[in-house]
Amino acid sequence: MKHNALFERFSTRLKAQVGQDVYASWFGRLKLHSVSKSVVRLTVPTTFLKSWINNRYLDQITTIFQAEDAEILKVEILVRSASRNTKVLVASEERTLAPEPVVATSFPRSQAPREIGKIAAFPSPSASPARSAHVPGPLFGSPLDSRFTFDTFVEGPSNRVALAAAKTIAEAGASAVRFNPLFIHSGVGLGKTHLLQAIANAAVGSERMPRVVYLTAEYFMWRFATAIRDNDALTLKDSLRNIDLLIIDDMQFLQGKMIQNEFCHLLNMLLDSAKQVVVAADRAPWELESLDPRVRSRLQGGVAIEVEAPDYEMRLEMIKGRLATARQDDPSLDIPAEILSHVARNVTASGRELEGAFNQLLFRRSFEPSLSIERVDELLAHLVGAGEAKRVRIEDIQRIVARHYNVSRQELVSNRRTRVIVKPRQIAMYLSKTLTPRSFPEIGRRFGGRDHTTVLHAVRKIEELISGDTKLSHEVELLKRLINENNA
Numbered sequence: 349m350k351h352n353a354l355f356e357r358f359s360t361r362l363k364a365q366v367g368q369d370v371y372a373s374w375f376g377r378l379k380l381h382s383v384s385k386s387v388v389r390l391t392v393p394t395t396f397l398k399s400w401i402n403n404r405y406l407d408q409i410t411t412i413f414q415a416e417d418a419e420i421l422k423v424e425i426l427v428r429s430a431s432r433n434t435k436v437l438v439a440s441e442e443r444t445l446a447p448e449p450v451v452a453t454s455f456p457r458s459q460a461p462r463e464i465g466k467i468a469a470f471p472s473p474s475a476s477p478a479r480s481a482h483v484p485g486p487l488f489g490s491p492l493d494s495r496f497t498f499d500t501f502v503e504g505p506s507n508r509v510a511l512a513a514a515k516t517i518a519e520a521g522a523s524a525v526r527f528n529p530l531f532i533h534s535g536v537g538l539g540k541t542h543l544l545q546a547i548a549n550a551a552v553g554s555e556r557m558p559r560v561v562y563l564t565a566e567y568f569m570w571r572f573a574t575a576i577r578d579n580d581a582l583t584l585k586d587s588l589r590n591i592d593l594l595i596i597d598d599m600q601f602l603q604g605k606m607i608q609n610e611f612c613h614l615l616n617m618l619l620d621s622a623k624q625v626v627v628a629a630d631r632a633p634w635e636l637e638s639l640d641p642r643v644r645s646r647l648q649g650g651v652a653i654e655v656e657a658p659d660y661e662m663r664l665e666m667i668k669g670r671l672a673t674a675r676q677d678d679p680s681l682d683i684p685a686e687i688l689s690h691v692a693r694n695v696t697a698s699g700r701e702l703e704g705a706f707n708q709l710l711f712r713r714s715f716e717p718s719l720s721i722e723r724v725d726e727l728l729a730h731l732v733g734a735g736e737a738k739r740v741r742i743e744d745i746q747r748i749v750a751r752h753y754n755v756s757r758q759e760l761v762s763n764r765r766t767r768v769i770v771k772p773r774q775i776a777m778y779l780s781k782t783l784t785p786r787s788f789p790e791i792g793r794r795f796g797g798r799d800h801t802t803v804l805h806a807v808r809k810i811e812e813l814i815s816g817d818t819k820l821s822h823e824v825e826l827l828k829r830l831i832n833e834n835n836a
């Protein structure tokens with residue numbers, strides 16, 4: 349009760365400081381998790397929101413709590429899990445985060461892993477997360493989804509090279525240092541995590557590379573931050589010294605100077621001792637703006653492979669694969685071939701959307717046993733519509749930014765270099781990079797055929813300005829909201 353009142357007072361103050369709009373955009377779904385001793389824990393529904401709040405608002409939030417209660421020393425943001433299965437129990441945290449013995453690291457996937465008993469852990473790879481929560485000792489790793497194997501990965505023109513590289517590493521072991529680090533990048537939902545976990549699943553327990561660590565960048569940050577806080581970083585670093593294979597997912601989320609430093613040391617150490625490193629991100633290494641240049645350059649020293657969107661044949665095979673898996677649980681399940689191909693033809697964006705479409709279909713089928721193509725069309729219209737709505741278009745960004753700054757869209761993409769045009773143009777470029785999966789060269793083309801370095805410069809410039817200028821940062825957040833609303 350007392351804590352709820354504290355949280356309410358905090359919310360009121362925060363709202364007054366950041367304004368109603370910013371508050372609604374970023375803090376509307378913030379919830380109080382617990383207040384124990386000097387630590388306040390808040391939760392948000394997504395890892396993205398967690399990173400965002402941690403990076404931009406944690407100091408402000410902490411100051412407000414401290415103003416309310418001087419005993420509070422620290423505020424932590426956690427991700428609420430949608431499902432019980434998505435939680436990993438981490439042994440060492442039991443000690444550090446008492447009196448709440450269990451801290452959940454979220455598994456940032458749309459689907460809960462069916463089985464998370466396997467964990468790419470060192471030095472005890474066989475320990476299940478649930479068991480290890482009660483066994484003291486170091487444990488390091490994010491959960492592996494047992495469905496993500498090479499067998500279930502559909503090969504096609506858009507991912508053939510990446511798959512071949514991944515298999516070579518999994519099969520040849522640490523001697524396959526021809527691609528080191530291997531860097532896989534793509535837009536969302538195109539199978540990076542599946543591929544990375546397939547490598548980990550194949551390697552864990554193998555003789556060639558028994559010591560595998562699979563981590564999301566967020567988990568890496570969190571684990572290191574905890575170790576540093578507890579003066580335990582040396583033990584952690586020691587335990588990572590002897591691994592054979594390091595796999596890091598969602599690299600774009602690695603943030604913070606100190607953590608990036610640690611990551612850089614680890615990367616140097618592993619690469620210099622010819623240990624294999626595999627990394628995935630939503631963009632190419634040279635586009636990872638928030639990374640320390642040394643990390644970026646080390647990541648660029650290996651092989652970067654892009655995975656593109658699947659074609660129709662691949663989508664069909666994926667959806668058939670889903671059905672085959674679902675039938676293992678319920679052999680009576682059947683979806684006519686023409687419906688499967690219809691879904692594969694219409695849901696085109698990514699493996700994840702296809703998975704969503706298939707799940708919808710299964711769900712509907714349980715109370716509408718014979719779905720007609722027309723009915724599927726209705727369902728797909730909604731699904732495809734939702735997918736489309738989420739895709740922000742560069743033209744919309746240009747239109748909204750131009751309107752906001754009272755310039756025309758033509759001026760935005762023109763050669764004019766007056767201040768009144770340059771700033772909105774740079775902001776529009778920045779938003780294009782942050783809100784769409786488009787590459788720098790592509791954005792350059794859409795802004796009057798500019799060179800990619802101009803876009804890169806604009807993005808860096810705005811990032812720099814935002815970090816020191818609250819007014820501009822609110823302005824950019826408002827623009828983001830307008831763009832997202834336009835797409836809703």
Ligand SMILES: Nc1ncnc2c1ncn2[C@@H]1O[C@H](COP(=O)(O)OP(=O)(O)OP(=O)(O)O)[C@@H](O)[C@H]1O
Binds near residue numbers: 501598698
């Ligand atoms: N080639 C493929 N074969 C089989 N399934 C696939 C393939 N590509 C994607 N999928 C499926 O699509 C879903 C999303 O894939 P995944 O999570 O690996 O994407 P991602 O690229 O890591 O996305 P994000 O950028 O959001 O992290 C998963 O269920 C995955 O199994």
